[in-house]
Amino acid sequence: MSAEDDAPGDRQERLNEALGSLSAPFIRRPIGTSLLALGLFALGAVCYSLLGVAALPNMEFPAIFVSASQPGADAGTMAATVASPLERHLGQIAGLDTMNSRSSEGSTAVFLIFEIGRDVDDAARDVQAAINAAAPDLPAGLTSAPNYFKLNPNNAPVLILAMSSQTQPLYELYNLADTLVAQRIRQLPGVADVELAGGATPAIRVDLDLRALYARGLSTDEVRNALAAANVTAPQGLLDNGVTTMSIAANDALRTAEEFAEAVIAIRGGVPVRLKDVAHVRQGEEDRYQAAYFNERRAILLLVRKRPDANVVATVDAVKALVPELSSWLPAGTQLIPFQDRTPTIRASVAEVQLTLMISLTLVVLTMLLFLRRLAPTLIAGVAVPLSLAGAFVAMYLLGFTLDTFSLMALVIAIGFVVDDAIVVIENIVRHLDRGLPPLQATLVGAREIGFTVVSITASLIAVFIPLLFAGGFLGRIFQEFALTLAAAVAISAVVALTVTPSLCARFLRAQATQAPDSALGRRIEAFHAGMLGVYRRALDASLRRPWRMALLPLLLLGLSIWLASQVQKGFFPQEDTGQLQGTVRAGPGTSFEATALGLQSIVAILRRDPAVESIGSRVGGGRGFGGGSAQLYINLKPLGEGREDSTFAVMHRLARATRGLAGFDVRLRPVQDLGGGG
Numbered sequence: 001m002s003a004e005d006d007a008p009g010d011r012q013e014r015l016n017e018a019l020g021s022l023s024a025p026f027i028r029r030p031i032g033t034s035l036l037a038l039g040l041f042a043l044g045a046v047c048y049s050l051l052g053v054a055a056l057p058n059m060e061f062p063a064i065f066v067s068a069s070q071p072g073a074d075a076g077t078m079a080a081t082v083a084s085p086l087e088r089h090l091g092q093i094a095g096l097d098t099m100n101s102r103s104s105e106g107s108t109a110v111f112l113i114f115e116i117g118r119d120v121d122d123a124a125r126d127v128q129a130a131i132n133a134a135a136p137d138l139p140a141g142l143t144s145a146p147n148y149f150k151l152n153p154n155n156a157p158v159l160i161l162a163m164s165s166q167t168q169p170l171y172e173l174y175n176l177a178d179t180l181v182a183q184r185i186r187q188l189p190g191v192a193d194v195e196l197a198g199g200a201t202p203a204i205r206v207d208l209d210l211r212a213l214y215a216r217g218l219s220t221d222e223v224r225n226a227l228a229a230a231n232v233t234a235p236q237g238l239l240d241n242g243v244t245t246m247s248i249a250a251n252d253a254l255r256t257a258e259e260f261a262e263a264v265i266a267i268r269g270g271v272p273v274r275l276k277d278v279a280h281v282r283q284g285e286e287d288r289y290q291a292a293y294f295n296e297r298r299a300i301l302l303l304v305r306k307r308p309d310a311n312v313v314a315t316v317d318a319v320k321a322l323v324p325e326l327s328s329w330l331p332a333g334t335q336l337i338p339f340q341d342r343t344p345t346i347r348a349s350v351a352e353v354q355l356t357l358m359i360s361l362t363l364v365v366l367t368m369l370l371f372l373r374r375l376a377p378t379l380i381a382g383v384a385v386p387l388s389l390a391g392a393f394v395a396m397y398l399l400g401f402t403l404d405t406f407s408l409m410a411l412v413i414a415i416g417f418v419v420d421d422a423i424v425v426i427e428n429i430v431r432h433l434d435r436g437l438p439p440l441q442a443t444l445v446g447a448r449e450i451g452f453t454v455v456s457i458t459a460s461l462i463a464v465f466i467p468l469l470f471a472g473g474f475l476g477r478i479f480q481e482f483a484l485t486l487a488a489a490v491a492i493s494a495v496v497a498l499t500v501t502p503s504l505c506a507r508f509l510r511a512q513a514t515q516a517p518d519s520a521l522g523r524r525i526e527a528f529h530a531g532m533l534g535v536y537r538r539a540l541d542a543s544l545r546r547p548w549r550m551a552l553l554p555l556l557l558l559g560l561s562i563w564l565a566s567q568v569q570k571g572f573f574p575q576e577d578t579g580q581l582q583g584t585v586r587a588g589p590g591t592s593f594e595a596t597a598l599g600l601q602s603i604v605a606i607l608r609r610d611p612a613v614e615s616i617g618s619r620v621g622g623g624r625g626f627g628g629g630s631a632q633l634y635i636n637l638k639p640l641g642e643g644r645e646d647s648t649f650a651v652m653h654r655l656a657r658a659t660r661g662l663a664g665f666d667v668r669l670r671p672v673q674d675l676g677g678g679g
Contacts, residue, residue: 023447026499027440033503037387037496044390047397052311054402055346055674057481061151062114062123066090066131068146069107070139071287075589079103085137086110086146089130095123104630105593106289106621116476120150157195157303159316160340160634161323162294162617167333170298171285174199177300181326181336185302188318190310197301197619198292204260205284212278216268223278226265230254257283289593290621294339296604301617301634309400313350316343339615340634345578345674353408360415361385368423373525377430380504381422384496388418391492392485399484405674406482414489417461421454421497426505433511443506451498458494462487577648579640580672581655583633585620588664596620599665600631606658612637612644612651633669 026033052058068082083101090110091099095118101110114123131146138146163177174196182194206227208220231254238247254260261276275281292301306315320338327336364385369378389411401407429446433439468476468483543550585603587596597620604616613635620631637651638644644651648671659667 023451023498023502024444026503027443027447027506030503030507033500037383037500040387040394041390044387044393047393048390048403050397051393052309052402053313053346053350054404055312055342055349056404057406057478058308058400058402059477061477062095062116062118062120063151064112064114064120064123064127064148065151066110066112066127066146066148067107068138068142069144070142071106071289073139074105075103078106078108081139082108082142082146083110085134086131088137089134090127093123093126093130124148124150155192155305155308156342157340158306158312158342159304159319159338160617161302161304161319162292162299162337162339163302163330163334164294164297164299164337165331165334168331169283170199170300171202171283173334174285174300175202176330176334177302180329182302184326185304185319185322188315188322190306190312190315190318191304192307192310193305195303195305197303198290198298199285199300201286203284203286204254204257205282205288206260206275207280207282209278209280216266216273216278218266218273218278223265223275227254227260227263227275230263230265257281287621290619291597292617292619293601293604294337294617295608295615296601299617301619309402311402313343313347316341339617340580340636342578342580342672345576349405350403350408353412356412357389357415360412364415364419368419370525371529376508376510377426377505380501380508381419381426383504384418384422384493384501385415387496387500388414388489388493391495392489395488395492396485401481401485404481406478407485410482410485411489414486414493417486417490418493418496421457421493422501424453424457425450425497425501426509429502429505429509433509436511439509440506443502443509446505447498447502454494454497458490461490575649575671576673577640578672578674579637579644579648581633581635581637581648581652581669582672583635583667583669585631585633586666586668587630591664593621595664596631599662603659603662603665603667604633607633607635607655610651610655610658612646613655614638614643633667635669 066086068078068086070078070082073081079101083103086108087099087101087110090096090112093112093114095115096112097115098113099110101108103109112123112127114120127148131148135145161181163173163181165173168176177196177199178201182196185191185194206223208223213220213223238245254263258281261274261281263275264272265275265278266273292299294301304315304319306312320341323336323338327334330336361382365378365382368381369375392411392414396402396407425447428450429443432442432446435442437445465483465487468479470476471479585596585600587599591599600618600620604618607613607616615636617634618631635655637648640647646654652669652671656667656669659665
C-alpha cells in the first residue's frame with residue numbers, strides 16, 4: 001500500500017464509498033424503505049404507550065434502612081440494647097459510607113448509605129448477614145427479627161387515602177382496612193405495597209387487678225399460662241360408628257372479649273376463678289401507641305406505593321377508580337377519601353413537555369421552510385424528527401426507562417439535533433440536482449459524498465454526552481437516562497439520514513431553476529437572506545483582518561462565563577410548587593405518647609385555620625422509625641386561584657410562623673418535591 005493510499009483524504013473517500021454502498025440499497029428500493037420507516041414509527045408508538053410515567057428516573061441507590069421494634073421499651077433502652085448491637089455488626093460491612101441511627105419509644109431505625117457503585121442487592125445480603133450475626137446480642141423481647149428495606153427516591157407514597165368512620169370502633173376500622181381495602185388495592189397492576197398507619201391488629205387487652213389477683217393467691221404467670229392453655233386451637237378428632245366417619249367441628253378458641261372474660265383461669269377452694277374476677281377485659285389493639293388523624297378525626301391512613309417500573313399516573317387512576325367500589329363494601333358511616341395525590345405535577349409536566357415537543361417540531365419545520373424555501377426538502381427533513389423520536393422510544397423501552405423529567409427534557413433537546421443530518425444530506429443532493437444530474441444519480445452521488453460527514457457529526461454530538469454516562473454520584477445516576485435517551489435519538493437520526501432521507505430525495509426532489517421570487521413574501525424573504533449574508537460577509541472580513549483580536553475573543557468569553565457562573569444563584573434542583581407540604585413534629589424528651597397525640601391535634605387545629613389549607617393527614621407512632629415522640633404531617637393546599645393566592649413556599653413559611661414557639665414541640669415543614677435535596 002502506498003503512502004498516498006494512507007492519506008487522510010483517501011481514507012475519508014473510502015469511508016464515504018462504504019457508507020454510500022450502505023445507502024444505495026435503500027435509495028433504489030423506496031417502497032421497502034418507506035415500509036421500514038412506517039414500521040419503526042409504529043413500533044415507537046407502541047413502546048411509547050408501554051413506557052412508565054414517573055417524576056424521576058428509576059434509580060436504586062445503595063442505601064438501606066433497618067428497623068426493629070420492642071413494645072414498651074423507652075428510647076434509651078432501645079439505643080443501648082437494640083441500636084448498639086446492630087451498629088456494631090452493620091458497621092463491619094465493606095463499602096459502608098455513612099451510618100446513623102434513631103431510637104424512640106419502642107422502635108429503632110438504622111440508616112445505611114454505601115459507596116456509590118456498590119450493588120444494592122449485594123449490600124442487602126451483607127445487611128441480612130449482619131442482622132443474623134447480631135441476633136444473639138439482641139434482647140428476647142423483640143416482637144420480630146429486625147428487617148430492612150432498600151431505599152428508592154421513587155418509593156415515596158404516590159397516593160394517601162384516609163379511612164374514617166362514625167359508627168365503627170378503631171380496631172374494627174383497622175381490620176377492614178387491613179383485610180379488605182388494602183388487600184384489594186395491592187391486587188391492582190402497578191401497586192407495590194400499601195402501608196397502614198394509625199392502627200394495629202385487633203387484639204384482646206387484659207388489664208389485671210393486682211389486688212384481686214393476689215387476694216386469690218394467683219400470679220401474673222399463672223394467668224398467662226391459663227389463657228394460653230385455654231386458647232389452643234387443635235384438631236378435635238373424628239367420630240366413627242362403623243358405617244360413616246365425620247370430623248368434629250367444635251372450636252374451643254377464644255375470640256371475643258366476653259369469651260376471654262368468662263375463661264376459667266384457676267380453681268380456688270372448689271370455686272372457679274374467671275378472668276373477669278381479676279381483670280378488666282376489653283376489645284382493643286395489639287399496639288395502642290400509634291394513631292392517625294384526617295383533619296381532626298381519628299382515621300386509618302393507607303399509603304400507596306407503586307412498583308419501580310409502573311406508570312404512576314395509571315396506578316393512581318386505577319386506585320381512584322376503585323375507591324367507589326371499595327366504599328360500597330364498607331359499613332354505613334365509613335368513608336374512604338383520597339387526599340394526597342403526587343400525580344398532578346407529573347401530569348402537568350408530561351402534558352407541558354408533550355406540548356413543547358409539538359411546538360418545537362413546528363418551529364423546526366417552519367425554520368427549515370423559511371431558509372430552504374421549498375416544500376419537498378422541508379417535509380423530507382421533517383420526517384427525520386418523528387422517526388428519530390420513535391427510535392428513541394424503542395431504546396427507552398428496551399433500557400427500562402420511563403417518561404420522566406429528564407428523559408422528556410432529552411427528547412425536547414433532541415428535536416434541534418435530529419434534523420441536522422437530514423438537512424446536510426438534502427443540501428448535498430440538491431447541489432448535484434442543480435448541476436443537472438438526474439434525481440437518482442444525484443442522490444447516489446450526494447449520499448456517497450456526505451456519509452462520512454453525517455457519521456462525524458453524529459459521533460461528535462454523542463461524544464458531548466459521554467462524560468455524563470460515566471459521571472459518579474447522585475447527579476451522575478440522574479443524568480445517565482438523559483444522556484442515553486438523547487444519544488439514542490441522535491444515533492437514530494444518523495441512520496434515518498443515510499437511509500430514509502436519500503430514499504425520499506430520489507423519489508420527490510427535482511432540480512429547480514434559479515429565478516427571482518414572484519410573490520411579495522418571496523421577495524421579502526430573499527431580501528432578508530441577502531441582508532444576513534451581507535452582515536456575515538462584513539463580519540468575516542473584519543475577523544480575517546484582525547486574527548489576533550479574534551484569537552483573544554474566546555479567552556474573554558471564557559473569563560466572562562466563569563464570572564457569570566459565580567454570580568448566578570445555585571441550587572441542587574429547581575423548586576416545584578406542588579401544593580403539598582410534609583412536616584415532622586418532634587416532642588421533647590420524655591413526652592408520653594398521649595401527650596404527643598394531644599399536641600399533634602393542637603398543631604393540626606392551628607394549621608387548619610390558614611385559609612390556604614384544604615386538608616391535613618397526620619400520624620404519630622408506628623411506621624418505619626416513627627416512635628411515640630415524633631409525628632408526621634401530610635398537608636394539602638388549595639389550588640392556586642381557588643382559595644390560595646400565595647405559592648406553596650409562602651404558605652409554608654406562614655404555617656411555620658404560626659406553629660413556632662409551641663411549648664415542648666418542634667414543627668418542621670418542607671414542600672413536597674419530586675427530587676428533594678440533602679443526604
